Amino acid sequence: MKDKAHMRERYRRERREAFIPAVYTNVLSTPEVMQATIVASYVSYGHEPSTVELNRALIKSGKTLILPRVNKDHIDWIFWDGDESKLIEKKNILEPVGEVISVLPAIDVVIVPALRIDRDGYRLGQGGGYYDRALPTMSGWKIALVHSGEVTSEVLPRESHDIAVDAAATPDLIVRFNKN
């Protein structure tokens, strides 16, 4: 979709220009995360909202973390214990090494990357379509991480495969979306 590509370009530039490093440990105090056993996260890179502190805290609080690894057109999920030597860089993104989880367990919370989230919880991602394909196969509460100001009151262009998240986090705000 051409609109999406243009928007992505603009939003990436805005993200670069307005970048302020911040932490998302506020996500830890949501009831969904407090009660969670298994959490799917990712390792942030570049100007993305940082998951580094959040991932560390999730593991420290005894939760099981799984991370994505791109395999052709889809994401494989791999357990990660917080050991940085078990991450390797591929196209700028740190991905876990190790065995692919062949049958996904019930996942309680999915932390999702996004460039923008609209008022209904629809997201614009990096454009690979990886999360659009992965999310329908994953149970759990879905929360996207964005920078302050990246939750927009506009409606983003939507395609039939787009999946809305349940909530969005900025460093100082958690927004919940009504699903209907």
Ligand SMILES: Nc1nc2c(c(=O)[nH]1)N(C=O)[C@@H](CNc1ccc(C(=O)N[C@@H](CCC(=O)O)C(=O)O)cc1)CN2
């Ligand atoms: N930190 C993080 N991990 C993540 C994602 C993400 O958005 N953030 N993903 C969210 O989906 C998946 C990977 N998404 C990707 C999306 C696009 C390309 C891609 O198009 N790469 C280009 C080069 C990109 C560039 O340098 O401009 C290529 O393959 O040629 C790669 C991975 C899984 N892991």
Ligand SMILES: Nc1ncnc2c1ncn2[C@@H]1O[C@H](COP(=O)(O)OP(=O)(O)OP(=O)(O)O)[C@@H](O)[C@H]1O
């Ligand atoms: N469920 C799906 N089945 C098949 N193709 C899909 C699916 N979801 C997305 N795609 C394709 O993937 C490409 C990127 O989709 P889209 O622009 O929605 O990505 P995105 O949501 O921004 O990225 P991501 O999910 O990786 O963060 C598009 O060409 C789209 O048609």
